[in-house]
Amino acid sequence: MAERALRGARLGGQSFEDERGVEMAPRQEVAYVLPDGRTFTVTMAQEADVPLQWEDPKSGIVGRLVDGAEPEAKDEKPVRTHWDMLLERRSVDELEEILTERIELLRAGEIGPPHLHRRGKKTAASRR
Numbered sequence: 095m096a097e098r099a100l101r102g103a104r105l106g107g108q109s110f111e112d113e114r115g116v117e118m119a120p121r122q123e124v125a126y127v128l129p130d131g132r133t134f135t136v137t138m139a140q141e142a143d144v145p146l147q148w149e150d151p152k153s154g155i156v157g158r159l160v161d162g163a164e165p166e167a168k169d170e171k172p173v174r175t176h177w178d179m180l181l182e183r184r185s186v187d188e189l190e191e192i193l194t195e196r197i198e199l200l201r202a203g204e205i206g207p208p209h210l211h212r213r214g215k216k217t218a219a220s221r222r
Contacts, residue, residue, distance in 0.1 A: 120139070120140035120141075121139060121140060122138055122140050122142075123136075124144050124148075124159070127157055128150060128153070133157075133160065134151070144159065145159070146158060146159050146162050
């Protein structure tokens with residue numbers, strides 16, 4: 095078993111592949127500018143779609159493509175809240191009426207958790 099081991103080689107430490115005869119893909123240098131005016135470059139493949147924004151590897155701030163076109167503004171829908179969706183189904187008067195009915199049922203002990211129901215007209219002294 096020891097005879098088959100690779101002597102003097104660190105596993106995972108270095109590659110035994112040789113780069114001779116390997117042709118690299120054509121590349122391009124793409125420049126991005128940060129909001130504070132500094133620029134940085136990113137090496138990309140020649141046929142790659144160049145994004146309009148890229149994060150600076152040193153600072154983590156997102157930079158914009160130098161001489162890049164402005165991104166198209168997307169039509170964003172306003173955020174719909176639960177209240178907005180409820181008002182699509184019911185009017186405010188209907189909601190007030192339903193609320194009044196539910197409060198009456200809750201106070202009567204017909205709905206709700208059992209520990210909130212009233213137990214007749216017992217006083218604190220009679221429960222002891």
